[in-house]
Amino acid sequence: MPIKVQEHMNVKDKPKMYIVSILSENHIPWVFCMQILTEIFHRSDEDALLITEEIQANGEGFCGIYMFEIAETKAVLVEKLAEKENFSVSCLIEKA
Numbered sequence: 001m002p003i004k005v006q007e008h009m010n011v012k013d014k015p016k017m018y019i020v021s022i023l024s025e026n027h028i029p030w031v032f033c034m035q036i037l038t039e040i041f042h043r044s045d046e047d048a049l050l051i052t053e054e055i056q057a058n059g060e061g062f063c064g065i066y067m068f069e070i071a072e073t074k075a076v077l078v079e080k081l082a083e084k085e086n087f088s089v090s091c092l093i094e095k096a
Contacts, residue, residue, distance in 0.1 A: 017096040018071040020063045022078065024055050025088040032087060037063065040077050065096050 022036065033055055037048035041063045055061035066074065075091035082089035 015067045017065050018068050019065050019092075019094045019096050020071045020074055021092045021094075022051075022055055022061050022063055023090045023092055024059050025090075027056070028082070028087045028089055030056065032082075032085060033061075036078050036081065040074055040081075060092075063091075068093075 020041075022033070030052060033052040034045075034048050037043045037051050038045065041048075043051065043063070051061040051063065063074070071093045075093055078089060078091050
């Protein structure tokens with residue numbers, strides 16, 4: 001039996017995307033920021049460095065845009081790790 005290949009797929013709705021940012025109320029260590037950005041958000045060392053500088057200077061840094069479930073999972077991971085290390089860090093999830 002030959003395989004039939006569908007040429008056009010109908011995608012009615014694109015998934016809604018969400019922006020994830022790290023919010024730091026107090027100073028958090030540089031190494032901790034870099035760890036979160038490279039391990040949880042899979043940012044390159046160069047990107048992580050720029051985002052860490054932004055967090056250190058402004059108390060907030062853009063981490064990425066994801067589908068809601070992924071954004072939520074990353075935010076929870078960051079907050080649990082920060083709590084474990086006794087840092088005051090939270091994540092903001094906003095519609096893109």
